[in-house]
Amino acid sequence: MSKVKFDTIESTCVPLPFENVDTDQIIPARFLSATSRQGFGDNLFRDWRYTKTGEKNGEFVLNNPGYKGKVLVAGKNFGSGSSREHAVWAIFDYGFRAVVSSFFADIFMNNALNNGLLPIVISDELLKKLLNQVQNNPDTKVKIDLEKQIFSILPSGDSVKFGINPYKKECLLKGLDDIDFLLTMSSAITSYENNKSLV
Amino acid sequence: MNSKTLFDKIWDSHVVKSIADGPDVLYIDRHYIHEVTSPQAFNGLKERGIPVFRPGKTIATADHNIPTKDQHLPIRDQLSRNQVERLSENCQKYGIELFGLNDPKNGIVHVIGPELGYTLPGMTIVCGDSHTSTHGAFGTIAFGIGTSEVEMVLATQCILQPKPRKMRITLDGELHKGVTSKDIIMYIISEISASGATGYFVEYCGSSIRNLSMEGRMTICNMSIEMGARGGLIAPDETTFEYLRKLPSIHGISDINYAVEEWKKLRSDSDSLYDKDLKFDASLIKPMITYGTNPGMGMAIDDSIPLSDEKGIKASSSFIKSLDYMGFKPGMKLLGHPIDYVFIGSCTNGRIEDFRAFAEVIRGRKKADNITALIVPGSKKVEEQMVAEGLIDLYKSAGFEVRQPGCSSCLAMNEDKIPLGKYAVSTSNRNFEGRQGPGSRTLLASPLTAAAAAITGKITDPREFLTEEININK
Numbered sequence: 001m002s003k004v005k006f007d008t009i010e011s012t013c014v015p016l017p018f019e020n021v022d023t024d025q026i027i028p029a030r031f032l033s034a035t036s037r038q039g040f041g042d043n044l045f046r047d048w049r050y051t052k053t054g055e056k057n058g059e060f061v062l063n064n065p066g067y068k069g070k071v072l073v074a075g076k077n078f079g080s081g082s083s084r085e086h087a088v089w090a091i092f093d094y095g096f097r098a099v100v101s102s103f104f105a106d107i108f109m110n111n112a113l114n115n116g117l118l119p120i121v122i123s124d125e126l127l128k129k130l131l132n133q134v135q136n137n138p139d140t141k142v143k144i145d146l147e148k149q150i151f152s153i154l155p156s157g158d159s160v161k162f163g164i165n166p167y168k169k170e171c172l173l174k175g176l177d178d179i180d181f182l183l184t185m186s187s188a189i190t191s192y193e194n195n196k197s198l199v
Numbered sequence: 200m201n202s203k204t205l206f207d208k209i210w211d212s213h214v215v216k217s218i219a220d221g222p223d224v225l226y227i228d229r230h231y232i233h234e235v236t237s238p239q240a241f242n243g244l245k246e247r248g249i250p251v252f253r254p255g256k257t258i259a260t261a262d263h264n265i266p267t268k269d270q271h272l273p274i275r276d277q278l279s280r281n282q283v284e285r286l287s288e289n290c291q292k293y294g295i296e297l298f299g300l301n302d303p304k305n306g307i308v309h310v311i312g313p314e315l316g317y318t319l320p321g322m323t324i325v326c327g328d329s330h331t332s333t334h335g336a337f338g339t340i341a342f343g344i345g346t347s348e349v350e351m352v353l354a355t356q357c358i359l360q361p362k363p364r365k366m367r368i369t370l371d372g373e374l375h376k377g378v379t380s381k382d383i384i385m386y387i388i389s390e391i392s393a394s395g396a397t398g399y400f401v402e403y404c405g406s407s408i409r410n411l412s413m414e415g416r417m418t419i420c421n422m423s424i425e426m427g428a429r430g431g432l433i434a435p436d437e438t439t440f441e442y443l444r445k446l447p448s449i450h451g452i453s454d455i456n457y458a459v460e461e462w463k464k465l466r467s468d469s470d471s472l473y474d475k476d477l478k479f480d481a482s483l484i485k486p487m488i489t490y491g492t493n494p495g496m497g498m499a500i501d502d503s504i505p506l507s508d509e510k511g512i513k514a515s516s517s518f519i520k521s522l523d524y525m526g527f528k529p530g531m532k533l534l535g536h537p538i539d540y541v542f543i544g545s546c547t548n549g550r551i552e553d554f555r556a557f558a559e560v561i562r563g564r565k566k567a568d569n570i571t572a573l574i575v576p577g578s579k580k581v582e583e584q585m586v587a588e589g590l591i592d593l594y595k596s597a598g599f600e601v602r603q604p605g606c607s608s609c610l611a612m613n614e615d616k617i618p619l620g621k622y623a624v625s626t627s628n629r630n631f632e633g634r635q636g637p638g639s640r641t642l643l644a645s646p647l648t649a650a651a652a653a654i655t656g657k658i659t660d661p662r663e664f665l666t667e668e669i670n671i672n673k
Contacts, residue, residue: 017516018516018517018520019515020393020394020492020493020495020517022493022629024610024629024631024633024634025631025632025633028633028637029610029611029634030611032235032263032612033264033276033278033279033281034282035238035239035242035281035282035285036238036239036242037239037242047632047633047637047638052637052638076394077393077394077397077427080393080394080427080493081329081629081631082328082329082610083236083329083331083343084236085327085346085347086346088345103394103397105394105397105427106363106397106398106429107343107345107429110344110345110348110360111347114348165220165221165222165361166221167218167220167359178347178359179247179350179351179354181359182351182357182359183354185215185216185224185355185357186355189215189224189252189355189356189357192215192226193356196226197212
């Protein structure tokens with residue numbers, strides 16, 4: 001679990017203008033045999049990043065030197081499919097700290113928040129606008145202020161408030177961990193167990 | 200008193216504490232683990248120097264990363280072997296019951312949980328696997344979690360979880376011959392899309408659901424995640440109780456009659472409210488097949504691929520990209536399209552009724568020469584039952600080889616990969632790009648449709664093979 005504090009980000013973006021990017025694309029199952037959390041970034045988007053013969057696919061955005069940054073911008077329903085947290089570890093390990101989309105799959109969203117990767121939901125319209133701007137100008141910067149919950153596209157001046165569960169926001173800002181929190185509750189958990197009925 | 204849905208009743212009775220403006224601390228009755236999503240969680244416990252809080256409530260199996268041939272030999276791939284060994288070490292160290300490779304009770308986690316009597320009505324169940332929703336068929340709140348959450352459950356038997364919204368899906372009407380539970384759920388997903396239930400927990404209701412067997416219900420709940428739902432559940436009834444009474448053992452229940460009386464209380468109040476309410480007519484459903492790269496891209500097998508993903512609107516780049524990957528064109532018919540592989544198995548369709556259904560079609564026929572078939576039972580128990588019913592011999596005489604249990608080609612972590620560019624009709628749950636191996640092209644379907652394709656070597660309407668009245672309660 002993450003104990004890294006989330007600071008305000010000002011960064012260029014990497015655009016991935018496809019819908020329904022599933023966790024099998026983010027990290028294919030054949031790379032899930034590791035038993036630690038490190039190193040998954042090397043295989044992030046593996047089958048899009050490399051050709052069938054193992055060379056870098058020059059058409060894929062991660063291989064385009066023009067696009068860099070801590071923010072991944074993706075089409076709607078990002079992170080659907082498998083519950084593999086390896087998908088989040090791969091995105092984080094690669095260097096991203098936030099993913100922006102108009103819609104995230106539930107488990108991916110939880111996994112991201114548990115690992116210091118901030119999922120930001122913006123409207124379909126703003127997403128389209130952002131993708132256009134980034135694709136036209138790779139130097140387009142965005143700013144993410146988690147404290148104020150403000151997401152801004154710097155050149156165009158678009159600025160929106162994004163939602164996040166207040167508990168999770170606190171965890172991200174302070175680098176707190178759910179398990180430390182749950183461990184403080186062990187007596188409440190034991191007393192729940194003692195009073196539990198069958199149904 | 201306020202009316203409550205079944206989901207509310209189970210959820211609310213498992214809340215240890217609600218955090219103001221935050222998630223609930225939810226108590227977990229049953230935790231299933233497997234080799235792929237647990238090692239990092241155990242590492243976390245080790246780093247913190249803490250034990251597993253309630254080791255008796257966690258059950259482990261090796262399923263995702265194991266070969267389906269020569270399971271008695273050491274696993275050839277070193278990383279896979281290491282991962283499976285790590286699971287054994289962790290289970291031994293922390294006192295967790297493991298049904299490992301070569302254990303007579305080994306199998307896919309969502310197949311063995313129910314068949315070994317660990318999944319019971321009213322429970323909260325989690326596992327580091329999105330198809331944990333399968334267990335909802337017993338009237339449980341069951342959902343997939345990430346590894347950080349696996350660590351939470353190991354450490355405290357609880358997770359922090361925001362309460363999802365509630366959706367009801369009602370299905371009434373007579374099912375046509377050749378239409379199985381797989382077709383039902385594929386139809387629903389094709390109607391509401393691969394993200395149509397994101398943020399919701401689904402309760403399946405209606406006469407067509409009630410008439411399904413437990414295995415059929417598991418197939419339905421299993422694929423809830425494929426429309427984005429956290430999970431799906433079905434209120435327990437006589438079908439559920441009969442299934443449970445027939446099991447050799449039910450864990451943690453000393454008096455089954457008392458338990459059944461309690462479980463009968465597990466139903467939604469008649470006037471309870473849902474955040475979304477959908478109704479479907481079962482008589483409209485035909486055998487289904489997918490044509491794209493997410494489970495929402497499905498259609499009746501005799502239909503044509505739509506011209507675009509949104510009615511009246513130009514096809515999106517994602518839609519075109521998806522069809523390009525599959526080698527299909529908008530408007531194309533799939534019937535008669537040659538295929539290369541057939542896969543029957545997985546936590547969706549790897550149970551005995553699925554292999555019986557497949558057998559109904561292949562009995563007295565031969566596998567097409569162009570087809571490579573991967574026939575993979577969901578568990579050792581399923582395999583045993585196949586032997587007892589003479590299915591393995593029947594499969595052999597039709598030219599099919601039956602493999603040993605595991606997740607196999609569903610996610611292709613092991614050697615059971617579909618090669619680049621090849622078409623596979625699969626009874627599994629995901630048709631994502633590369634899901635069954637790099638460049639593989641998956642067409643999801645029922646065991647009946649997979650069987651018809653295995654016999655003809657091309658996409659075939661299974662109803663052609665069902666001349667007699669076959670009652671497959673799926």
